[in-house]
Amino acid sequence: AQSVAQPEDQVNVAEGNPLTVKCTYSVSGNPYLFWYVQYPNRGLQFLLKYITGDNLVKGSYGFEAEFNKSQTSFHLKKPSALVSDSALYFCAVRDGAYNFNKFYFGSGTKLNVKP
Amino acid sequence: EAGVVQSPRYKIIEKKQPVAFWCNPISGHNTLYWYRQNLGQGPELLIRYENEEAVDDSQLPKDRFSAERLKGVDSTLKIQPAELGDSAVYLCASSPPGLGILEQYFGPGTRLTVT
Numbered sequence: 001a002q003s004v005a006q007p008e009d010q011v012n013v014a015e016g017n018p019l020t021v022k023c024t025y026s027v028s029g030n031p032y033l034f035w036y037v038q039y040p041n042r043g044l045q046f047l048l049k050y051i052t053g054d055n056l057v058k059g060s061y062g063f064e065a066e067f068n069k070s071q072t073s074f075h076l077k078k079p080s081a082l083v084s085d086s087a088l089y090f091c092a093v094r095d096g097a098y099n100f101n102k103f104y105f106g107s108g109t110k111l112n113v114k115p
Numbered sequence: 116e117a118g119v120v121q122s123p124r125y126k127i128i129e130k131k132q133p134v135a136f137w138c139n140p141i142s143g144h145n146t147l148y149w150y151r152q153n154l155g156q157g158p159e160l161l162i163r164y165e166n167e168e169a170v171d172d173s174q175l176p177k178d179r180f181s182a183e184r185l186k187g188v189d190s191t192l193k194i195q196p197a198e199l200g201d202s203a204v205y206l207c208a209s210s211p212p213g214l215g216i217l218e219q220y221f222g223p224g225t226r227l228t229v230t
Contacts (some may be wrong), residue, residue, distance in 0.1 A: 003180040004157075030199050032216045034218060035222075041223065042217075043119070043206060043208075043221030043222050043223045044158070044206070044208075044226055045221070046218040046219070046220070049216070049218055051215070051216045055179055090157050090158075092157075094216065099164065101210065101217075102160060102163065102171060103145055103160070104217070105157030106157050106161070107155070107156050107157050108155070108156070108157050
């Protein structure tokens with residue numbers, strides 16, 4: 001069965017420090033992985049995706065994510081956090097074994113960046 | 116380019132009453148999704164349309180939920196009658212046609228409160 005796990009409900013980091021938001025996945029075929037961010041009372045916004053190729057993917061607002069096939073992980077990272085990065089982050093996966101656009105989302109991680 | 120539009124943004128109804136949500140996807144996007152997002156959780160797919168055809172409605176509670184996408188553009192999601200457990204944010208998303216693995220663009224959602 002396809003699934004995504006975000007083991008941390010909340011991540012706290014000081015402004016200027018590096019941040020990591022964790023995501024692990026389970027799929028039958030090749031994984032197609034996504035990160036989205038959600039600000040209060042807003043819809044989800046796309047940050048980045050991994051389809052194939054380089055394991056380090058760069059996205060919007062200085063975020064990047066590292067795909068690790070052996071650990072079935074796709075952690076979101078940023079070298080230097082900003083207070084404005086505080087939001088809810090969702091990891092999502094689409095199973096490449098199936099030919100339809102069905103995505104599975106994690107439960108979300110709340111990122112708090114303190115000044 | 117206008118984003119995904121949803122209305123209303125907020126709705127409060129009493130249980131057993133009907134309610135409808137409307138979504139206008141980004142122009143040219145042929146795939147449309149309806150998700151439900153419960154508090155503290157990630158979005159869960161209710162139904163997916165490819166143009167006007169519902170290709171995945173396995174998670175839609177068909178006894179009380181219905182959806183339509185006439186002419187393959189706008190879509191309406193209806194609940195009749197609503198139950199207390201239906202309180203959630205209902206998100207609409209769309210994605211463009213294409214052969215690649217494409218991200219979704221989300222609307223701001225409709226927050227439903229059933230009392």
